Amino acid sequence: MKELANLGLRLRAARTGRGWTLESLAHKAGISASTLSRLEAGKRQANLELLLxxxxxxGIGVDELLTPVVEDPRVDREAWERDDATFQPLSPESSHVQTYKITFTPRPAYEGPLGTHGGHExxxxxxxxxxxxxxxREIILHRGxxxxxxxxxxxxxxxxxxxxxxxxxxxxxxGVKFHTAVQ
Structure with missing residues (x-):
């Protein structure tokens, strides 16, 4: 199963991320340190009796140790236009951070109220x-x-x-709500 491919690495990362030794996690889980070592190295088959x-x-779920299977990593979302800009999403809608290619058509300097919102862009x-x-301030940015x-x-x-x-x-x-909302 592809989902189990990196289980040992993820288990080791979860343990070391807490600053725990093999022995300390093994003791807390009630298994031997050698069994845990073999699980982390991929030399022992994982089962629920060990993983639970x-x-x-x-303090994590079993699913956090499994590698999600991504069938097709390509982003296929529709572009849209708003005012003088075309927005092409470059990241999945579920991403925590959204990336867009935005094409602006030329226009005079903006004279309406400037926008504000939380965060950084x-x-x-x-x-x-x-x-x-x-x-x-007006700043002109060039290619690159x-x-x-x-x-x-x-x-x-x-x-x-x-x-x-x-x-x-x-x-x-x-920023997504402010810049990409259809008005």
């Missing part, structure tokens, strides 16, 4: 020139440049032109 006391002692310019407005900023700072982005600006942007959950 080990996971109980570690990181972006990388793939092509074109990006106008990043941070409070009362990156920026990272506290998103409590009022901010807005747009392409300077004449061509579109394409960026890769990484948001936390608050």
């Amino acid at each position: 006391p080990l996971t109980k002692a570690l 990181w972006l990388y310019v793939l092509s074109g020139r990006l106008r990043l407005q941070l409070d009362d 440049e990156a920026a990272e900023f506290d998103t409590w700072t009022p901010h807005a982005m747009s392409a300077v032109g004449p061509e579109n600006a394409e960026i890769i942007s990484i948001f936390n959950e608050a």
Whole structure:
């Protein structure tokens, strides 16, 4: 079973992450240190009789020791447009951090209220020139440049032109809600 392939490594990581020795975990789980050593090295077949006391002692579920099987790791999500930008999701919807390729069409500097939200934003310019407005400052970023900023700072982005600006942007959950919500 593929799910069991890295069980020993995950078991060792759970133990060492707590600063425990083989002997201390073996004692807490009521098994021998040599059995635990063989499990971690992949030289002993895992079974529930061994795993249940080990996971109980570690305070984790058996599923945390199993390698999830990913049939197809490709991200296949639909792009959408909002205002002057096209958003192409590059990470699964279930990810804790969301990554997008955003294409901005050129427009004059943003004149509305600048947005704020919790967290930080990181972006990388793939092509074109990006106008990043941070409070009362205007910064022009070129291809190959990156920026990272506290998103409590009022901010807005747009392409300077004449061509579109394409960026890769990484948001936390608050940033996803603010930047990608359909309005």
